[in-house]
Amino acid sequence: MKNVTHWIGGGPVEGSGRTSEIFDPATGEVSGRVHLASVAEVDAVVAAAVAAWPAWRDASLVKRSQVLFRFRELMYAHRDELARLISQEHGKVHSDALGEVARGLEVVEFACGIPHLLKGGFSEGVSTRVDSYSIRQPLGVVAGITPFNFPAMVPMWMFPIAIACGNAFVLKPSEKDPSASLLMARLWTEAGLPDGVFGVVQGDKVAVDRLLEHPDVRAVSFVGSTPIARYVYETATAHGKRVQALGGAKNHMLVLPDADLDLVADAAVSAGFGSAGERCMAISVVLAVNPVGDDLVDKIVSRVSELTVGPGDDPASQMGPLVTGVHRDKVASYLDVGVLEGAKLVVDGRLTPVLGGATAQESPG
Structure with a gap:
């Protein structure tokens, strides 16, 4: 049973007692537990970031970029390990997980060029005896609150740039698939990032609310559902923070x-079923202009029938399970809603055979 902790001050730290179960999405079995932060643990990770930030802010751009380059190399060397953790806890197949890591690494590589990106500007004589200049400076401690569907990529949209720019960063990942966050934290330490500049606080609404209200957190970046994005934006801005809420x-x-209907059908199925459909790129609506609608439906049905569904870490799987049984039941209920509203059900994924002998509806994951 894995035990997923916080990462505070450069090392793992267990919580004060509250935990949540981590499930294998393919079987529904409990594979570990994750500690859920209290206000005290959030305060501790922010305090460590506050203490580490001044020295990191004052580090030269060359020093920062050197750490970024080392982090990039370590991430690349451990990409298979990271992808396995994603498959085990999220459910997406290994190739999807590797693609997620690769997309995140693109942002790390971009951040390696920070000495050029942080250049300011100077304009002489914009008016009589008036010059104009601009400089870019770090904010301080910033936080990222990230979703379950991309436990590596979405955090890597945030922290490489924030850290390269001289900020300290606190990550609050999803409690459904938290292990990737600790691997990335360990690799930051191995890359030479000073202790405290990158911290991880596991948790639920308690941790989120404290980050949104904490006086030492200067900015928050969030990716998730629209209702929670609205809540994050309203709460954090009310406490004087800069907010990005997606x-x-x-x-x-x-x-x-x-x-080309063959190309269209392949694109629609790949988009809709990749990462088990748990991504913004999942095409949930296809609108076909007459007269190609019926032909396209036939081709999509044929393409769907070729999919191999099974555990994310099985090399034979082309589509893995949804992240939890509750989420699977929610998605499955949309089929009944569609039929009640007059749609014709041409493929029922609940009856799809799953590697191991069950059907998607019977599988506990």
Whole structure:
């Protein structure tokens, strides 16, 4: 049974007692526990960040970029290990998880160029005896609150830039798949990042609320559902923080009559079922312009029938399980809603055979 802790001051720290279970999404079995922070633990990780920030802020841009380069190399060397953790806790297949890590690494690589990106500007004589200049300075301690569907990529959208710019960063990942956060924290330490500059606080609403209200947290970045994004924005701005709050989204596809329907069907199925559909790139609505609608449906049905569904860490799987049984039941209920509203059900994924002999509906994951 894995024991997922916080990461405070450069090392793992257990919580004060509250924990939550971590599930294997393929079987529904408990695979570990994650500590849920109290206000005291959030205060501790922020205090460590506050203490570490001044020296990191004053470090030269070359020093910061050197740490970023080392972190990038370590992340690349451990990408398979990180992808396995994602598959085990989120459920997405290994190739999807590797793609997630690769997309995150693109931001790390971008942050390695921070000496050029932080250049200011100077304009002489913009008016009589008036010059104008601009400089870029770090804020201090900033926080990221990230979702379950991309436990590595979404945090890597945030912390490489924040840290490279001279801030200290506190990550609050999803409690559903928290292990990736600790691996990334360990690799930051191995890369030479000073203790406290990157911290991880595991938790639920208690941790989120304390980060949103904490007087030493200067800015918050969030990715998640639209209602929670609104809550994060309203709460954090009321406490004087800069906020980036990204809510839910799904893509739509418009298919014109001259489209290559084989290509369209492949794209729609790959988008809709990749990462088990738990991503903004999952195309949830396909609108076909007559007369290609029926032909496209037939091709999508054929393409779906070729999918191999099974555990995310099984090399034969093309689609893994949804992250929890509760989430699976919620998604499955949409089929009944669609039929009640007049839709024709042409593929029932609840009856799909799963590697191991069960069906998607019977599988406990």
